[in-house]
Amino acid sequence: MQASRARLFKEYKEVQREKVADPDIQLVCDDSNIFKWTALIKGPSETPFEGGIFQLAFAVPEQYPLQPPQVRFLTKIFHPNVHFKTGEICLDILKNAWSPAWTLQSVCRAIIALMAHPEPDSPLNCDSGNLLRAGDIKGYHSMARMYTRLAAMPKKG
């Protein structure tokens, strides 16, 4: 437990130091609990998520980094690998392909990459996955775009 705390603290410092380095990721630690983090990530460009800001919630286990953090979307997102209601993310590195060498920051990067490259063959959001699997790229894009506008973009006056 101490190890995970120390590691998270180091990561926290790292994040502070590299804040400028990755403008697409804003990783914030809960004020009172170092095992709770939230992240704001920008939707990657040239995807239907472009322009959106998505909020992620991290719950870090005490065995971290030997165990992966639990991550889910707090912002609604229409993506085949994200559960539409719970925000659960289907991503190998958060499950069996986790490596202790990953950091919260690198997890965020992986999630951004997942947004840009959905994997419709292991869908958590069947509607989204089916659109892609049926080759209806346009339909997928417009749906994802709509939800990005609705949920991930600041409301305009």
Place this chain on the structure above:
Amino acid sequence: MVSDSITNVSIPSAPKSARDLGKKKRARSAKLKQCKLDVRREQWLSSGAVVKKECKEEQNGGVQGRRERNSPREMGPREGENVGSIHHHHHHDSDLDSNSPSSFTSSVLGGHDSETFTGSSSSSSSSGDCCSGNITEEDEDDGCLDDWEAVADALAADEKPKNQNPEPQREHEAIAKSVPASQIENSKPQCARAMPKAWRPDDAFRPQSLPNLAKQLSLPNSSGKRFGGGVAWGCNSVVSPPSSCPICYEDLDLTDTSFLPCLCGFRLCLFCHKRILEGDGRCPGCRKPYENEPVEAETSVHGGSLTFRLPRSCSMITRS
């Protein structure tokens, strides 16, 4: 290219001593220059043939040259004379370069004396013997490593001395009379480049022969760099392990840094390694199971963690 290399060299290799040396060297270099110019003139006459031959040699000697470059880096002695002399040239060149332009030219000439020598002989024979081949080849390579050298000097300065100094110093003493003291001093910080053994034989060589300067003018500097760079590079790769454990972010101590649990090269501290073995036992770098699991498992079992005993035995069974 020449100018580039000069600037590069001058940064790392311009210790105070080098400047003092410069004067001595200049006088000496002036002499050398004279001799060389004479030789050069002769060579100019036959330069056309030489150039052709040179090209051929480069190709022929490429393999050998590469081999030689590696061998000196690792243990030096085998090709000692040839390689050493080459190294020395480089060393010399760089010193001179940093000192003054005039010395630089002289050094260039001097550095390639042996080369010229071989070149001329080979021109007559046109067989592209090993010696000439090697040397030319090195010259070629130098260009590529120009940048390396600046970095390499800084990095290698600390490491190299331990390995390479002992022999060089012996030789240096003998050489000292003929060579300005500064060179010896330089050799310490710059050992990577210097590989001093070679100096001596070359010195004898030097005055005699001039290289085909037409071709090599651009090359000499680079050759020096190339070597230094190569050596330094080798060192770096060996020395480069991370300073902190990528898992727990704690600093790696001496034991940890020499601990390489996986062939993939992923390093971590012993503490984290043990914790991983108690868990899924896969290397964080490549996600393959650790090779040495059985051994580790034994020890950890003795340590008495029941929980991990099962997975460990499983893995052992599967493996065997």
